[in-house]
Amino acid sequence: MSSASTWERIERQKLRPREWRARHYRAGDRPDPSRPAGTDRLPQIKHIIVLMMENHSFDNYLGTLGRGEGFPLGDDGTPDAENPDSAGTMIRAHHARSTTQAQGNPCQSWSANHAQWADGKLDGFVTASEQAAPDGDASVAMSYWTGQDLPFYHGLARTFPLADHWFSSCLGPTFPNRRFLLAGTANGLMDDLPVNLLDRPRAGTIMDLLTRHRISWVNYRPAGREDQSEFRRFLRYRRRRTRHHLGHLGRPLSKTSEFQRDLQFTAALYPLGIVGYMTHVRGLEQFFADADSGSLPSFAIVDPDFRGFSEENPQDIRKGESFAAEVINRVMHGPAWADTLLIWTYDEHGGYYDHVAPLPAVPPDEVPGRSRVAHPSLLRSLLKVAFPGYVRHAEQLVAGPNGYDSYGFRVPAVIVSPYARPDCVLPDIFDHTSVLKLVEEKWNLPALTRRDAAATSPLGALDLTAPPAFLTPPDLPAPALAWGTW
Numbered sequence: 016m017s018s019a020s021t022w023e024r025i026e027r028q029k030l031r032p033r034e035w036r037a038r039h040y041r042a043g044d045r046p047d048p049s050r051p052a053g054t055d056r057l058p059q060i061k062h063i064i065v066l067m068m069e070n071h072s073f074d075n076y077l078g079t080l081g082r083g084e085g086f087p088l089g090d091d092g093t094p095d096a097e098n099p100d101s102a103g104t105m106i107r108a109h110h111a112r113s114t115t116q117a118q119g120n121p122c123q124s125w126s127a128n129h130a131q132w133a134d135g136k137l138d139g140f141v142t143a144s145e146q147a148a149p150d151g152d153a154s155v156a157m158s159y160w161t162g163q164d165l166p167f168y169h170g171l172a173r174t175f176p177l178a179d180h181w182f183s184s185c186l187g188p189t190f191p192n193r194r195f196l197l198a199g200t201a202n203g204l205m206d207d208l209p210v211n212l213l214d215r216p217r218a219g220t221i222m223d224l225l226t227r228h229r230i231s232w233v234n235y236r237p238a239g240r241e242d243q244s245e246f247r248r249f250l251r252y253r254r255r256r257t258r259h260h261l262g263h264l265g266r267p268l269s270k271t272s273e274f275q276r277d278l279q280f281t282a283a284l285y286p287l288g289i290v291g292y293m294t295h296v297r298g299l300e301q302f303f304a305d306a307d308s309g310s311l312p313s314f315a316i317v318d319p320d321f322r323g324f325s326e327e328n329p330q331d332i333r334k335g336e337s338f339a340a341e342v343i344n345r346v347m348h349g350p351a352w353a354d355t356l357l358i359w360t361y362d363e364h365g366g367y368y369d370h371v372a373p374l375p376a377v378p379p380d381e382v383p384g385r386s387r388v389a390h391p392s393l394l395r396s397l398l399k400v401a402f403p404g405y406v407r408h409a410e411q412l413v414a415g416p417n418g419y420d421s422y423g424f425r426v427p428a429v430i431v432s433p434y435a436r437p438d439c440v441l442p443d444i445f446d447h448t449s450v451l452k453l454v455e456e457k458w459n460l461p462a463l464t465r466r467d468a469a470a471t472s473p474l475g476a477l478d479l480t481a482p483p484a485f486l487t488p489p490d491l492p493a494p495a496l497a498w499g500t501w
Contacts, residue, residue, distance in 0.1 A: 040468035053228035070365025073425035083179030111158035116328035121156040121366025122147030128186035129415035170492035176439035176476035183423030199464035200379035231312035236280035238298030309350030341498040347488035364424035379466035384417035430476035433483035
């Protein structure tokens with residue numbers, strides 16, 4: 016099939032009702048059943064890069080962009096969204112006082128997500144913050160930042176196609192949502208507790224598919240000494256994880272961010288496959304070297320330092336913007352730019368307000384949400400005797416429904432490529448499985464679950480029938496902090 020006919024096929028699929036696709040698409044289906052898996056259907060795009068930062072909603076970062084569906088404005092020209100606190104006082108959306116966030120506030124646990132959603136009323140953001148941090152400032156859930164705070168991000172979102180209805184994949188925290196990016200399912204995970212990660216999805220992950228079809232992929236992440244072998248680094252990583260897990264069992268944690276800091280790189284969220292994955296893990300310095308030399312792999316996930324510049328609270332968001340700007344600029348000005356597609360997005364909303372209610376979503380599989388610590392299991396029985404506080408805390412984190420039939424809250428998302436359509440705001444509904452759909456469309460790979468089978472690829476952001484509009488990289492505003500100056 017020619018690239019032109021492939022593009023026409025994709026355009027036709029976009030016109031079909033979402034409900035039709037949800038009924039008829041199944042796990043295991045390939046975009047083109049007449050051609051073998053691994054066939055390159057979009058040769059213009061040789062490199063797909065995912066830069067997934069942490070914990071901010073669309074309104075929180077881009078609600079004042081003036082492009083896409085941002086905040087509704089009041090008569091005074093400022094956002095007029097509001098939420099009640101527990102006393103019934105309305106807290107209005109407001110410009111954050113600092114780019115440094117509060118510690119552990121707002122909250123993005125499974126239970127907090129569902130409380131914020133409130134069956135679509137979206138009136139639980141402030142009260143969820145009150146419950147998560149009784150001594151904190153609950154109004155931070157209604158705060159936002161502007162283009163003055165985040166000039167690079169706003170410049171990026173004004174220049175390249177903006178996906179203003181890109182939702183996180185479930186009403187849950189970081190780990191479940193990043194699992195959807197890897198496998199089209201959280202496989203029942205509801206929390207960020209490392210002891211709940213010892214499982215594997217039935218169809219495996221996108222990395223398994225890529226490896227099987229000899230398609231190069233790398234998970235770039237902050238690393239230690241680059242002269243050590245991958246196996247030695249793996250052993251050291253496992254020792255760190257074991258010490259970390261044992262150290263936390265003896266005390267209930269008051270902040271879910273403590274769990275998230277144990278995340279070393281995204282592919283580790285399905286650790287039963289980690290031995291095979293370690294040969295595909297590289298440090299960030301290698302990413303910059305690969306971008307500068309044009310040696311990027313076919314598919315890459317670029318992870319920030321989750322402790323310092325992922326934009327999780329209590330970090331200064333300018334540090335994360337500085338890192339993301341460096342990644343994107345190095346790609347745009349590298350030799351591989353001419354055939355690259357980069358997606359900048361966020362794993363979930365971090366507890367920050369967004370005015371668009373999450374939509375119903377196709378359940379990925381039959382696996383219900385569960386926690387080996389919070390729900391009946393042998394592990395829970397043992398821990399409840401030895402560490403009752405830990406179990407109580409785990410139960411609080413996952414209180415609520417146990418299904419994956421809804422998207423999570425909107426997150427920022429921009430499609431960066433020389434083939435990007437100028438002045439484009441995408442009308443489609445996306446979630447993190449849209450990345451899987453893109454990879455599947457590119458290499459004719461089978462869908463991993465019903466969710467990615469029904470997903471919409473962000474290829475509508477590109478015009479592959481005309482000369483690339485951004486072959487010469489555009490000038491974007493500098494980030495608020497220069498990379499390496501902090």
